[in-house]
Amino acid sequence: MIKKKFYVTTAIDYVNAKPHCGHAFEKTLADAIARWNRLNGKDVFFLTGVDENAQKNVQAAEKAGINVKEFVDKNTGFFLDLCKKLNISYDDFIRTSAKDHAVIVQKIVKKIIEKGDIYLGKYEGYYCTGCEEYKTEKDLVDGKCPEHNKEPEFRKEEAYFFKLSKYQDKLLKIIPKYVIPEQRKNEIIKRVEEGLTDLCVSRRNVEWGIDFPNDKNFKIYVWVDALINYISGLKNKEKKYWPADVHVIGKGINWFHSVIWPALLLSAGYELPKTLLVHGYLNLGGKKISKSLGNVIDPLGLLGKYDSDSVRYSLLKCSVFEDSDYSEEILISRNNNELANKLGNLVSRVEALAEKYGIEKTENKLISKLKLKEIEKYVNNYEFDKALNEIFAFIDECNLYVQDKKPWETHDKKVLYELADSIKATAILLYPFMPSTSGKIAEQFGFKIDYKEISKPLKVSKIKKGEILFKKM
């Protein structure tokens, strides 16, 4: 039987600084999607990586007084480390400075040129000679560059433009089926309806980046370069996995993914990705993450102190679509109140009872309290926080069942079987979110982590009390 393919990506991150918990959030979301689909028997390809060609990296490197390559290598290392410690099951990690990426980018840009969608025009704007870059009105304070406190000069220079405006009607047809959630979709539709102007896709006077085809005076605009990672990252598996099933991105880069990316693909003659999942931001103590406020949480720091599953769970309980609050206190509270007290304690008490009295196969009536259909619906809609709430509601039911049936008094092996079988179902459902915990439970109770196992009765085996799953903090 041929497995159905499933291709999921995250945005690629700038490596101008160390990762923050927003990066951890996005990677964990995408990982949960990847694992959920693998669990359901799909042939999954999961791509993540870093954007090394951005000017921001160059600026940050200059500030640090290190050469760009060295700087980028060092920071990319932090992102790789983050993925490893978070247990991110990516199939490939792309770095856009890689040669094979540049080849694909040039190939696609050439296709767009051949289509006649790129033309030489004039770019006009306000150029700050201090920054050596164009500024938008938004960048300026009282008409001056805030960095250098001087007025930028008006410049007009040759540049290549992509005929974005040409795709307006097609985009308006595509976007409604492509972008979730509703709110993000509507924002984009409104803006596209207001009209599109062509996009400047070349950069002059920069050394870092990918050469423009047939014109060495220019580099390719880094966003075009960056977006193409979703194809170049597949390397020789492009035929098999493209188009992407889900791009997971943050709300800040919605425009590029909702409008520019499909337009480029249409022009170059590629199939379009199916879903764009736009997630919200994490706020720390109710405030935006910002370095000047000093409220950045270092996820690597958290992962040094806490288990990966505790970090993953605490992130996944944040709303996917809305901005939500996150902090170390929230992590600790979710770990203690939900993971340790509910799940960990349930497993612990059932193991202890089963070890003493054994289990005996019977029909599991308790499992009717598990709202499987609803959980599936939530996961398929990417509402992981709600799915987890439902799963934990069932864990509450299990704890209540222990309380009601008093197996420590009755020594009822059948009740203990029902509980063990229910724990099996729970652990399988939790696999996409907490893979290592799920594995530990599977080992203790003797079952395979496979979605089909949920409905198959648990094989009776000797159960022993294992290690505590979650320590309290």
Add this chain to the structure above:
RNA sequence: AGCGGGGUAGAGCAGCCUGGAGUGCUCGCGAGGCCCAUAACCUCGAGGUCGUGCGGUUCAAAUCCCACCCCCGCUACCA
């Protein structure tokens, strides 16, 4: 300014579309139960003018309509 989302118990949410006693969930707080378990688990309880308008519609408004106040998001070549 334009467009969109929101204001419900100490905190965070659901309920609103399709009106029917303020109903529910998570955390926190108070009392009790249990003794299998990680001082965990279970039960009960306190706590709310559902942003404001003694606004409108209605037998009936958190829910529908209007006005106002406050918060947040988006407004492209910033990568």
